[in-house]
Amino acid sequence: xxxxxxxxxxxxxxxxxxxxxxxxxxxxxxxxxxxxxxxxxxxxxxxxxxxxxxxxxxxxxxxxxxxxxxxxxxxxxxxxxxxxxxxxxxxxxxxxxxxxxxxxxxxxxxxxxxxxxxxxxxxxxxxxxxxxxxxxxxxxxxxxxxxxxxxxxxxxxxxxxxxxxxxxxxxxxxxxxxxxxxxxxxxxxxxxxxxxxxxxxxxxxxxxxxxxxxxxxxxxxxxxxxxxxxxxxxxxxxxxxxxxxxxxxxxxxxxxxxxxxxxxxxxxxxxxxxxxxxxxxxxxxxxxxxxxxxxxxxxxxxxxxxxxxxxxxxxxxxxxxxxxxxxxxxxxxxxxxxxxxxxxxxxxxxxxxxxxxxxxxxxxxxxxxxxxxxxxxxxxxxxxxxxxxxxxxxxxxxxxxxxxxxxxxxxxxxxxxxxxxxxxxxxxxxxxxxxxxxxxxxxxxxxxxxxxxxxxxxxxxxxxxxxxxxxxxxxxxxxxxxxxxxxxxxxxxxxxxx
Numbered sequence: 057x058x059x060x061x062x063x064x065x066x067x068x069x070x071x072x073x074x075x076x077x078x079x080x081x082x083x084x085x086x087x088x089x090x091x092x093x094x095x096x097x098x099x100x101x102x103x104x105x106x107x108x109x110x111x112x113x114x115x116x117x118x119x120x121x122x123x124x125x126x127x128x129x130x131x132x133x134x135x136x137x138x139x140x141x142x143x144x145x146x147x148x149x150x151x152x153x154x155x156x157x158x159x160x161x162x163x164x165x166x167x168x169x170x171x172x173x174x175x176x177x178x179x180x181x182x183x184x185x186x187x188x189x190x191x192x193x194x195x196x197x198x199x200x201x202x203x204x205x206x207x208x209x210x211x212x213x214x215x216x217x218x219x220x221x222x223x224x225x226x227x228x229x230x231x232x233x234x235x236x237x238x239x240x241x242x243x244x245x246x247x248x249x250x251x252x253x254x255x256x257x258x259x260x261x262x263x264x265x266x267x268x269x270x271x272x273x274x275x276x277x278x279x280x281x282x283x284x285x286x287x288x289x290x291x292x293x294x295x296x297x298x299x300x301x302x303x304x305x306x307x308x309x310x311x312x313x314x315x316x317x318x319x320x321x322x323x324x325x326x327x328x329x330x331x332x333x334x335x336x337x338x339x340x341x342x343x344x345x346x347x348x349x350x351x352x353x354x355x356x357x358x359x360x361x362x363x364x365x366x367x368x369x370x371x372x373x374x375x376x377x378x379x380x381x382x383x384x385x386x387x388x389x390x391x392x393x394x395x396x397x398x399x400x401x402x403x404x405x406x407x408x409x410x411x412x413x414x415x416x417x418x419x420x421x422x423x424x425x426x427x428x429x430x431x432x433x434x435x436x437x438x439x440x441x442x443x444x445x446x447x448x449x450x451x452x453x454x455x456x457x458x459x460x461x462x463x464x465x466x467x468x469x470x471x472x473x474x475x476x477x478x479x480x481x482x483x484x485x486x487x488x489x490x491x492x493x494x495x496x497x498x499x500x501x502x503x504x505x506x507x508x509x510x511x512x513x514x515x516x517x518x519x520x521x522x523x524x525x526x527x528x529x530x531x532x533x534x535x536x537x538x539x540x541x542x543x544x545x546x547x548x549x550x551x552x553x554x
Contacts, residue, residue, distance in 0.1 A: 163198065423517075
């Protein structure tokens with residue numbers, strides 16, 4: 057049993073808890089939309105065709121922000137295909153995922169769904185196969201009050217009031233060779249700058265996200281961000297980060313330490329953005345939108361390049377998550393909170409069926425994957441100010457990252473409650489954590505909830521949807537001026553003070 061001290065008495069105040077940290081992602085990919093959030097004829101479907109069982113789980117998950125409609129899908133998307141009478145909407149080939157898009161769900165349906173789910177929309181524009189004019193048309197359709205062609209069409213389609221979307225993505229992963237309209241950094245940066253300037257000419261208060269590199273392992277990483285920001289810095293507010301993690305072979309220790317990579321990724325992008333700001337003598341800083349992150353077993357995905365079937369809403373990327381996957385998700389959320397000084401928006405990719413915390417069966421039930429729980433608990437408990445504690449812990453050896461801290465933690469403090477989120481990265485050794493009480497702590501009651509421990513490969517399925525659930529950690533106790541709690545190997549724990 058390893059002894060660890062997580063001390064908030066000299067904690068660094070990072071900044072406020074950003075509600076946009078708890079974002080998600082709905083892409084026209086696989087069954088995320090069709091038989092995911094939308095399934096007319098389902099026993100729970102409302103008049104619009106939205107699955108109410110899924111809406112209930114989305115609210116329980118605590119999602120605050122949803123990015124749409126992609127992802128790779130957006131780079132071939134004509135948004136006009138998804139408005140107006142459904143019987144008149146064209147079917148299109150989706151080259152990104154080799155599927156057929158029916159366009160039954162489009163801008164108006166998605167934004168109506170956001171209202172039902174009480175989520176802020178984050179709209180992406182197509183800068184792959186389209187241009188500035190298309191982005192401006194979409195902006196006018198969504199946000200202009202009336203008196204123009206596009207705003208009149210929106211009203212005719214059942215939405216007389218503007219949607220007022222504040223947060224917009226300028227394309228997606230444009231350095232990826234897989235992306236339709238893939239461009240060099242200079243080409244994309246120039247197009248993004250022109251589009252951003254035009255959008256802000258309509259409304260300077262818009263918040264715009266420029267594409268960073270598709271991942272820190274890309275050969276373009278770093279230089280891409282520099283060149284793009286040199287072009288677009290004056291007109292954008294965020295640069296995006298995307299990162300996915302999986303266990304490679306038997307190397308569980310490195311997988312449990314995935315957040316080390318995420319932290320380094322954030323540091324590198326912040327340094328690049330601040331370097332560009334210094335060169336430009338800019339007073340305004342660029343923040344990070346970490347608008348794709350998750351566990352994703354990408355190496356196990358089949359090659360679909362020769363699939364000529366072009367199906368509608370096929371079962372794609374439907375990873376079934378284990379207990380250890382959920383522990384890693386909780387660990388990544390700790391990092392996103394601790395870096396909320398610069399990561400001010402984030403989206404777990406994706407929401408339903410596709411590498412998702414929520415799964416559905418067509419015509420049948422919806423259920424929570426293991427990864428649902430750390431997200432939902434963190435979204436519910438984190439409030440007020442983010443605190444980065446000092447941590448006195450031993451290390452765990454990993455093949456990928458070398459020795460890493462055995463325990464990672466972050467805390468949040470509000471007027472009448474506090475929370476501490478902990479992860480034990482050791483796959484084999486338990487840890488006893490001491491949390492010295494600090495003066496601002498509302499400590500009338502303290503409880504702990506843990507996910508992890510015995511069966512790290514257990515999963516939730518259609519036939520056994522509650523196989524993995526968080527459990528009350530009964531080891532928590534007051535010991536003098538400290539709270540002590542035991543963390544099982546490879547586990548994530550939330551401690552709540554109220």
